Amino acid sequence: MLVLATVVLGGCNDSAPEAPDTIKDVERIVFFGDSITQAGAEPGGYVRILEDSLTARYPDKDIEVIGAGISGNKVPDLQARLERDVLAHDPTTVVIYIGINDVWHWELPNHTGTSTADYEAGLRAIVDTLQTSGARVLLCTPSVIGEKHDGTNPQDAMLDEYAGISRSVAQELGAETCDLRADFIAYLRAHNTENKEKDVLTTDGVHLNPAGNQFVADRILQALERRRERM
Numbered sequence: 001m002l003v004l005a006t007v008v009l010g011g012c013n014d015s016a017p018e019a020p021d022t023i024k025d026v027e028r029i030v031f032f033g034d035s036i037t038q039a040g041a042e043p044g045g046y047v048r049i050l051e052d053s054l055t056a057r058y059p060d061k062d063i064e065v066i067g068a069g070i071s072g073n074k075v076p077d078l079q080a081r082l083e084r085d086v087l088a089h090d091p092t093t094v095v096i097y098i099g100i101n102d103v104w105h106w107e108l109p110n111h112t113g114t115s116t117a118d119y120e121a122g123l124r125a126i127v128d129t130l131q132t133s134g135a136r137v138l139l140c141t142p143s144v145i146g147e148k149h150d151g152t153n154p155q156d157a158m159l160d161e162y163a164g165i166s167r168s169v170a171q172e173l174g175a176e177t178c179d180l181r182a183d184f185i186a187y188l189r190a191h192n193t194e195n196k197e198k199d200v201l202t203t204d205g206v207h208l209n210p211a212g213n214q215f216v217a218d219r220i221l222q223a224l225e226r227r228r229e230r231m
Contacts, residue, residue, distance in 0.1 A: 037069025
């Protein structure tokens with residue numbers, strides 16, 4: 001079952017070992033984020049692919065995938081709608097994929113990005129609230145704003161800083177991390193031989209193309225299964 005809009009997802013790594021309790025008998029997985037998450041609910045999006053992968057992989061489980069992505073959202077926006085769009089579903093797992101707009105919007109004429117202090121405090125509040133509710137949290141680092149592999153995209157340094165905050169918050173609060181920032185950089189170094197700004201994993205340097213949907217899906221599914229193996 002798919003509800004609302006979600007993040008980008010693809011297939012899974014079938015060679016990865018499965019733990020006996022990788023997925024609970026009843027799972028409600030909410031994907032919480034921005035336009036990347038919203039687009040994931042469309043055909044070929046990573047959430048749709050993930051839903052299909054989980055259904056095929058765990059046919060004996062009751063798995064509901066719920067998308068909660070809204071275009072343009074930043075961390076403060078997620079805070080404002082956490083109760084309505086996530087907690088109201090009583091999720092067992094929440095995947096948070098956020099941070100692009102928190103950085104990108106500093107480049108807008110009105111400079112509406114999120115300060116590092118507000119970004120960190122907001123993430124802490126979201127993760128803490130979700131964990132208190134009993135949900136397991138997988139926090140994704142923000143991926144890319146431009147696909148050049150040599151660090152010359154204009155927002156690279158700031159994205160690295162915000163991704164570092166996401167990692168730190170996850171580690172300190174005991175949440176799991178899907179380090180999409182590091183994964184994208186490693187992939188682009190290996191595969192973006194022409195050092196293009198887009199069209200490798202994205203359509204415009206940010207939003208995922210089919211290859212990007214598959215890539216993110218693989219990373220998130222692997223992270224979900226690693227988390228269960230540790231439980």
